[in-house]
Amino acid sequence: MTTFEQRSLAVAQLSLLISTIVAILLIVQLWFLRRQIADARRALDDSTQQAAEETTRRRRAETLRHFTLTVEDQYELQAKVPIMQENAPEHLAFRQRASVVGSEEFDHLRKLFSYYEHLAAGVNLGIFSFTVIDRTAGARLQRIWRMYTPWVMDERERIKRKRLYEEFETLANKLSDVSPLPPPVDPA
Incomplete structure (x- = not known):
């Protein structure tokens, strides 16, 4: 090589x-x-x-903060609308009076439902925490929705707005899927 x-x-x-x-x-x-x-x-x-x-964590904190800041308004509105006994005579009488447009009962119920509609929209859009609302007011919201569904259906028909209080209805249904209320007790 x-x-x-x-x-x-x-x-x-x-x-x-x-x-x-x-x-x-x-x-x-x-x-x-x-x-x-x-x-x-x-x-x-x-x-x-x-x-x-x-x-x-922040969503839950803001939900609690909002709920705390509006608790007096909630109690004031709820004090004017029977929400504890679903089939009690005072509830049925109130609902009958609330069916009269412009009556004091109608206005109280409309204000209460408007408040809960806004709260429910916040929850349904993810602004407020569903968990916090479920734990702090879930049963109350379900009960109010269940007690006054006939009034809402009448209002939807009367003003021709099928979506009236739709956010509140959606939230109440979600709450009952998670923690359903027992059936109403007959006071008789």
């Missing part, structure tokens, strides 16, 4: 060795890159989870 061939062979072997080392380094670099991507995904998942938990 000539000197030129020996040198060519040595250069080729050196080139092959360098190519092998570069390939190994590239594989190692790809392995590190894969680990970095996996770590970044885990960090992103953790951050997303933390952000979701913080959003839930």
Whole structure:
């Protein structure tokens, strides 16, 4: 073998060795890159989870804050509308008087339902926490909806608005899916 061939062979072997080392380094670099991507995904998942938990916490806090700020208004409205005994004579008499448009009972019931319609819209849109509303007022909201559904249906028909108090109805149905009320007790 000539000197030129020996040198060519040595250069080729050196080139092959360098190519092998570069390939190994590239594989190692790809392995590190894969680990970095996996770590970044885990960090992103953790951050997303933390952000979701913080959003839930804030939504619950704001729901409680809103509920606390409006509790006096709620009690004032509820004091004027019987909501405890579904089949009690005073409830049935109130509902009869509330069917007269412009009556004091009609106005009280309309104000109460308007308040709960706005609250329900906030819950249904995810602004307020469903869990907080369920735990603080779920049974009351279900009971009010159940007690006054006939009045709402009459109002929908009277003013030709099929979607009247639709948000409240949706929330009451969601609440009863989660924690249903027992059937009403007959006072007789």
